[in-house]
Amino acid sequence: MRVQLFGTCLIDTFYPETGEATVRLLRHFGVEVDYPRGQTCCGKPADSGGYRRESKKAAEHFLSVYGKSGDPIVVPSGSCASMIKNHYPELFKDDERLRDTARSVAARVYELSQFLVNVLRVHEAGLIGRGRITYHASCQLTRELGVTEEPLLLLQSLRGAEFIPLPDADRCCGFGGVFMAKLPEVSRALAGEKAQSVISTGADTLTGCDHGCLMNISSAIRENGSDVQVKHIAVVLAEGLQ
Amino acid sequence: MRNELVDTFVQNARKVAAEAFVVADDGELNRVLAQVLQPADRVYCPGVTNREKAVVFAPEQRCEDYRSATVCVEEVFAGVAETGSVVSSSGGGKAIQAGLVCAHHVAIVAQENVMESVADFFTQWGASPPTNITFETGPSRTADIELTLTIGVHGPGRLTVIVY
Amino acid sequence: MTDSTKSIPFRASAAKAVRDRGLRAALQHATGVFTVKRADAFAGADLELWRNEASEIRVQVLSRLEDYLGRFTANATSAGAQIHRARDAAAAHDIIGSILRDHGIERVVKAKSMVSEEIHLNDYLSRIGITPVETDLGEYIIQIAGEHPSHIIVPAIHKDRRQVGTLFSEKLGCTYSEDPEALCKVAKHILREEFLSAKAGMSGANFMVADSGSIVLFSNEGNIRMCTTLPPLHIAVTSMEKIIPSLSDLPKFVRLLPRSATGQVLTSYMSVITGTRKPGEATGAQELHIVIVDNGRSLIVNSEYREMLKCIRCGACLNACPVYRTVGGHAYGSTYPGPMGIVYTALLEGMEKAHPLLDATTLCGACGDVCPVRVPLPALLRRLREERVERGLTPPSERFGMAAFGVAAKSPSLFQYGQRAAGLFWPLAVKMAGKEVLDRMPVPADRTFRGRMS
Numbered sequence: 011m012r013v014q015l016f017g018t019c020l021i022d023t024f025y026p027e028t029g030e031a032t033v034r035l036l037r038h039f040g041v042e043v044d045y046p047r048g049q050t051c052c053g054k055p056a057d058s059g060g061y062r063r064e065s066k067k068a069a070e071h072f073l074s075v076y077g078k079s080g081d082p083i084v085v086p087s088g089s090c091a092s093m094i095k096n097h098y099p100e101l102f103k104d105d106e107r108l109r110d111t112a113r114s115v116a117a118r119v120y121e122l123s124q125f126l127v128n129v130l131r132v133h134e135a136g137l138i139g140r141g142r143i144t145y146h147a148s149c150q151l152t153r154e155l156g157v158t159e160e161p162l163l164l165l166q167s168l169r170g171a172e173f174i175p176l177p178d179a180d181r182c183c184g185f186g187g188v189f190m191a192k193l194p195e196v197s198r199a200l201a202g203e204k205a206q207s208v209i210s211t212g213a214d215t216l217t218g219c220d221h222g223c224l225m226n227i228s229s230a231i232r233e234n235g236s237d238v239q240v241k242h243i244a245v246v247l248a249e250g251l252q
Numbered sequence: 253m254r255n256e257l258v259d260t261f262v263q264n265a266r267k268v269a270a271e272a273f274v275v276a277d278d279g280e281l282n283r284v285l286a287q288v289l290q291p292a293d294r295v296y297c298p299g300v301t302n303r304e305k306a307v308v309f310a311p312e313q314r315c316e317d318y319r320s321a322t323v324c325v326e327e328v329f330a331g332v333a334e335t336g337s338v339v340s341s342s343g344g345g346k347a348i349q350a351g352l353v354c355a356h357h358v359a360i361v362a363q364e365n366v367m368e369s370v371a372d373f374f375t376q377w378g379a380s381p382p383t384n385i386t387f388e389t390g391p392s393r394t395a396d397i398e399l400t401l402t403i404g405v406h407g408p409g410r411l412t413v414i415v416y
Numbered sequence: 417m418t419d420s421t422k423s424i425p426f427r428a429s430a431a432k433a434v435r436d437r438g439l440r441a442a443l444q445h446a447t448g449v450f451t452v453k454r455a456d457a458f459a460g461a462d463l464e465l466w467r468n469e470a471s472e473i474r475v476q477v478l479s480r481l482e483d484y485l486g487r488f489t490a491n492a493t494s495a496g497a498q499i500h501r502a503r504d505a506a507a508a509h510d511i512i513g514s515i516l517r518d519h520g521i522e523r524v525v526k527a528k529s530m531v532s533e534e535i536h537l538n539d540y541l542s543r544i545g546i547t548p549v550e551t552d553l554g555e556y557i558i559q560i561a562g563e564h565p566s567h568i569i570v571p572a573i574h575k576d577r578r579q580v581g582t583l584f585s586e587k588l589g590c591t592y593s594e595d596p597e598a599l600c601k602v603a604k605h606i607l608r609e610e611f612l613s614a615k616a617g618m619s620g621a622n623f624m625v626a627d628s629g630s631i632v633l634f635s636n637e638g639n640i641r642m643c644t645t646l647p648p649l650h651i652a653v654t655s656m657e658k659i660i661p662s663l664s665d666l667p668k669f670v671r672l673l674p675r676s677a678t679g680q681v682l683t684s685y686m687s688v689i690t691g692t693r694k695p696g697e698a699t700g701a702q703e704l705h706i707v708i709v710d711n712g713r714s715l716i717v718n719s720e721y722r723e724m725l726k727c728i729r730c731g732a733c734l735n736a737c738p739v740y741r742t743v744g745g746h747a748y749g750s751t752y753p754g755p756m757g758i759v760y761t762a763l764l765e766g767m768e769k770a771h772p773l774l775d776a777t778t779l780c781g782a783c784g785d786v787c788p789v790r791v792p793l794p795a796l797l798r799r800l801r802e803e804r805v806e807r808g809l810t811p812p813s814e815r816f817g818m819a820a821f822g823v824a825a826k827s828p829s830l831f832q833y834g835q836r837a838a839g840l841f842w843p844l845a846v847k848m849a850g851k852e853v854l855d856r857m858p859v860p861a862d863r864t865f866r867g868r869m870s
Contacts, residue, residue, distance in 0.1 A: 022865040023835050024858050029865035045869045050831040056818055058779050060801025060810070064822030071826045153781035182738040186778025193775055194853050195431040199440075199742050200778075201856075229856040268681070319612065335682045342699035349645040349699060352638055370682075371667035379491065379627045381663065383693055383700040384645065387686040392638040395678070396554035396570060397596040398577050399446050405553060405600055406607065407638025407684065 012042040013125070014079055016072075016094075018087045019051045020221040021242075028221065031248035032086045032122060038251050039130045048075040054093040059188045062101070069098055070108065076118075077111045082129070083119045086244050088151025088219045089187075091121035096154050121151060123219055123243060127160040132167075137250035139168025144213035145243075146204065146227060147180040148220035161219055161243055168250060174211045185226035197226065205230035208238055215239045217246045254363065257333050258415050261366050264336030268390030269403065270411040272336075274363075278306040281360070281416055285309065288358065288412050289323060296321035296350055303327045303360050303416055318350035324357050324408075326350065329385075331361040331415065334369040337389040338413055343382040351388065357408040359388070361415050424761075426772040429747040430739075439574055443744050446573045450735040453679025454786070461671075469668050471790040474726035477626075477659050481717050484626045484659045485708065491629030495691025497704040501656075505535035508709050512537065512618075512651060513544050515705055519649055521546060521616045525607075527633070527640040528552040529620025530568050530729060531655045531709055534751045534764070548618070549610050551639040556603055560587045566745030568752060569677050569731040574744050607639070617643035621654035621706070622728070623669065627662040630690040631706060634674065634683045641685055650689075650701035655709045657717070657725040663688070669728065672788035676730035712764045724759050724796055726789045733783035733793060739776045748773060755783035755793045762800050771809045774801050835864055 013036065021029045036043050053068030072094065076083055085091040095116045102112035126132040143165055151157050158180075165173045184190070184200025204227050208216050216231070216238055218224050228240040258274060265272040271288065275281045285307060289295065294315035297307050304327050315321040328351070329341040338359040340348040351357040367373050370387075377385075392407030403409050433439055477484050489499045502508035516524065524541070526532070526548050538548045538559070550559040554571035558564065561583055565571030572580070581594040590602050619640055621631035631652055633640050644650050660666060666688075674680040693700035717725055734740045734754030745753035750761040750770070755777060762770040774797065783793040804810060824830040838860055 017865045017869075023838065023860050026861045026863060026865035026868050030868060033869075045866075047866075047870075048828045049866075050825045050828055051821075053825060056821055056825075058798065058801070059814070059818065060774075060798070060803070060805040061818040061822070062802045062805070064818045064825070067822040068825035149778070149780035149782075153785055182778045182780035182782065184738060184778060186780065189775065189778045190856070191853050193427055193430060193739075194856075195427075195434045196739055196742050196776075198856070199434045200738050203742075225857060228858075264681075268684075337682060342693075342697050345696050345698050347698035349641065352641050352645070369667070370670050371664075374663045374666055377628065377663050379662070380495075381628055381630060381688060381690050383495075383690055383697055385688040386641065387682060388684065389680075389682040389686075390684050392636070393684055394553045394600060394637045396552070396557065396572055397575075397580050397599060398442070399449050399570070399573075400577070400596040402596050402600045405604055405637035405639070406551070406611070406642055 011040065012044060013082045013084045014044045014046055014076055016049060016052070016076070016083055016085045016090065017045065018085065018090045018221070020225070021086060024225070025221050025242065028086060028242040028244050031242070031244040032084070034248045034251060035126070035132075035244060036084065039132060039135070041130070044079070044081065046075045052090045052093045054090055055187050057093060057097055058186070066101055069101055069112070073098075073108055073111050073115055076115055081118070082125065083115065084122055084125050085119060086122040086219070086242065087221065088121050088148050088155055088157065089222060091119050092150040092154040095119045121155055121157055121219060123160040123164055124155070124157050126247070127163050132247070133163040134167070137168055137247060139171025139246065139250050141215050142172045142174055142213040143168070143215045143217055143246065144174045144176045144208060144211045145179060146176060146183060146208070146216060146218040146223055148218055148223045149180070149182050151219050152180045164243065164247060165217065174213045176211055177207050183223045183227050185222045187222065190226060198230065201226045201230035202233070205234050205236070209234060209236050213238060215241060215246065217241050217243045219243050257366050257368060258363060261331050261333040261336060262413070262415065264333060265413045266336070268336050270336065270390050270413050272413040272415070274415045281306060281414065282308050284414055285325065285358070293323045293356070294321045295323045295325055296354065297325040298346070300344070301327045303362065318347065319353060321354050322356060324350045324354040325360070326358070327360040327362065329365065330373060331366040331413070332370055332373055332387070333366055335387070335389055337387040339373065340386045340388065341382050342384040348384055348386055352407050355404070355408055356410040356412070357388070358412040358414065361413060363415055366415065423769055424749040424772050426747065426749070426776055429749060430743045430776070433743040433747045438576060439744055440742065442574055442576050443741055446570065447735040447741045450679060454676060454732060454735070457675040457679040457681060466668070466672055467788055467790050470672055470788060471726060473660060473665050473668060474789050475723075477661065478657065478717055478722055478725050481657065481659070484661065485656060487626040488624050488629055488659060491627060492691060492706060493629070495629045496694070497629065497691045497706050500705060500707045502707055502709045502711070504711050508535050508653065508707055509537070509540045511707055512653065513540065515651060516546055516616060517544070519616065521649070523547045523549060523614065524616045524618055525549050525551050525610050525614040525643050525647065526555075527617070527619040527635065527643040528555050528571070529618070529653055530751065531620055532618070532653050533565060535709060535711065537653065549607070551607050551610065551643060553600060553603055553637060556607065557583065564746070566753065567731060567734060568729055574746065611642040611646050614647040616649040616651065617647040617701070618651045618653065619643050621652045621658060622673065623666065624654065624659045624706070625663055625666065626659055628690055630663065630688045632666060633687045633689065634685070636678070636684045638685060641687055644687065644689060644701065645699060648702040650703070651705045651707065653707045653709060655711070656713050673728055673730055676732040676786070676788040716763050720799065721759065721763055721796060723791055724756070724763065726791050727756055728789055730788055732786040732788065736782040736786045738778060738780060738782065748776065755797065756791070759793065759796050759800065767804060767807060767809060771804045774804055832864070832866065835860070
């Protein structure tokens with residue numbers, strides 16, 4: 011089986027180790043990973059900011075890079091995956107030239123945990139974990155993509171790790187892309203509440219499927235003087251491969 | 253069937269902090285009333301329906317003007333099991349505000365007038381309902397200060413439901 | 417209220433609210449309680465079916481709104497009510513003012529109505545020498561404090577018991593108490609006198625029923641029943657979209673509204689009022705005026721924002737919104753706060769004034785999830801953001817940045833150049849964008865993922 015990987019801007023720029031973990035995981039389960047060289051951004055930041063023209067430019071580019079293959083597209087981010095899966099068909103609904111491509115690309119998209127569980131059944135592989143892990147359910151992943159069970163199945167399957175549910179796990183952490191820059195005071199307050207909630211679980215690791223949220227919460231955890239580790243779910247799972 | 257409906261009604265009325273009783277005859281009705289009324293109460297009772305006529309209390313307790321009464325004892329139009337509500341209607345010349353201004357509302361519901369649901373209740377009206385239909389679900393309440401539940405703001409602080 | 421020509425300074429108000437520990441504690445408590453109670457109230461219900469049914473009815477009404485209003489007007493009139501249509505706030509003022517003056521009214525008892533807040537009715541009445549007395553406990557607190565509601569269901573949600581106690585002792589001259597029950601008694605005693613002596617009562621209306629000409633009102637305290645049944649004159653002020661076809665549709669909203677608003681299966685009272693007191697009846701006002709306010713809604717109903725008008729004002733989206741939960745209603749500087757408030761304010765008061773509110777959402781989607789009538793709030797908020805950009809109301813630096821993004825997103829080499837530049841200039845960027853933002857972000861990696869994949 012072969013997939014096309016979309017690395018996402020945040021992973022590309024700030025968290026390359028998450029990208030590497032994603033590749034290691036996929037390869038371990040026998041998947042050939044194609045990393046299209048021409049990829050840039052899915053357009054999400056422009057889209058949520060209201061810059062439809064610019065987000066469409068990014069989306070058009072994405073379609074030109076990914077539109078030719080028939081392979082599944084794996085995206086280690088709920089919000090980017092939702093952008094492609096839910097917003098692309100809407101962006102191009104009146105565009106005769108790209109409407110069909112947008113729909114077929116959307117249909118090929120899997121958020122990473124979705125692909126790992128529903129296609130590769132990684133939750134049945136008995137991966138090794140360690141420590142006490144809690145999980146933040148990011149907004150677009152949960153409410154736009156409807157991915158609620160898959161990350162939990164993966165985390166609960168880790169042998170040697172304890173999974174601790176996070177109270178109000180699906181409450182927004184205050185990242186919200188442009189929101190973090192536009193209303194930093196409110197964003198920080200929300201991240202602070204989320205951090206408190208993480209710390210209260212007694213977990214030593216917080217994980218999730220979106221680096222935007224994890225970045226936001228991570229800085230609040232540091233501000234609280236806590237040493238809870240923050241890791242993308244790809245990293246947590248890849249650690250269990252050794 | 254009817255008994256189950258009455259049971260559900262009584263349970264749901266209690267869930268919303270109403271007192272609820274089921275009586276089978278005039279004697280039981282008055283025993284319940286004697287239990288829930290205080291000697292100092294001034295009682296307004298329209299005395300129009302048979303069930304209202306069966307109500308017995310001391311003459312000095314009787315109060316003709318509901319505005320100065322402490323208790324309103326009356327038969328209401330219906331009960332709704334689903335929500336535990338009693339329903340008053342302005343039909344038949346009823347002053348339904350009587351059950352609002354008194355501190356204690358005693359609502360007698362004829363057993364045959366207990367309906368299953370709000371939806372059942374509203375199928376009967378078509379396009380010409382009486383001037384005022386009011387659902388009363390538990391006593392008057394507010395949570396406007398710190399979301400702390402406080403019973404008996406403007407309306408009755410006590411609601412007694414008697415199924416007869 | 418802010419000046420109508422100036423934009424709402426949301427960031428400054430929000431930042432101030434975030435620092436108010438008492439406010440945040442009150443909000444967290446209240447919205448938390450509501451969230452839990454709402455979830456409990458819907459446990460076991462087929463909520464998705466209920467939402468679909470209610471949404472379909474609302475869509476059906478909005479697609480032929482004038483027809484339904486015509487039916488309502490005819491039926492309410494034949495039941496004895498007098499119907500008035502007000503194009504805007506000023507027209508509503510004139511109508512209500514002249515009814516009250518014609519009757520020689522100097523004092524009016526009022527039940528809670530968000531539409532009357534929207535048209536600033538109390539200010540108007542005071543200007544023409546009529547005293548409005550708010551009778552909902554929360555509204556009463558707000559009125560004597562000289563404030564505006566900060567929540568559409570619980571107007572004084574931002575005040576704790578000590579603040580209410582101090583307010584009552586200062587303004588009403590009673591002994592200080594912070595016991596809600598005691599405070600409630602004080603207000604009850606004062607307001608009972610008002611009810612019994614009132615010559616006119618005012619209310620809103622949660623629904624108008626087209627086929628029967630009825631209005632439907634929900635309340636917990638009983639003040640709405642007092643206002644609508646004790647005085648001989650009743651004026652109901654509502655907005656034009658709050659219509660349902662028939663009484664048989666009402667149960668579909670009865671099961672959603674209280675559960676969504678307060679987590680109750682039903683509020684303590686629900687009254688269906690159809691016209692005036694008829695011969696042989698002992699209940700009902702002698703004279704009932706229903707003032708139906710447009711105030712911009714007939715434009716919305718014909719726009720791409722039509723679905724906003726499905727809203728039944730339950731307030732669930734406020735309680736679910738992470739931003740509302742953190743800053744409260746006053747920071748929005750508008751009549752309606754929270755997600756529904758942002759959309760309404762932009763549509764009713766104009767984008768020039770409202771555009772900063774469009775930042776007050778993380779687009780997390782929680783509002784859309786709890787909406788009992790499926791108003792697609794996240795999509796409407798996103799669309800309004802697009803409109804803000806189209807109308808050039810975003811900062812020039814942001815427009816420039818986004819334009820550059822658009823170009824770079826089409827060119828992998830430019831995009832990589834941008835990433836490298838970000839890494840290179842990071843220390844400078846932190847200085848320029850301010851610690852609040854970039855200090856909370858990590859430093860770009862030495863080697864990008866793309867680089868490592870080659």
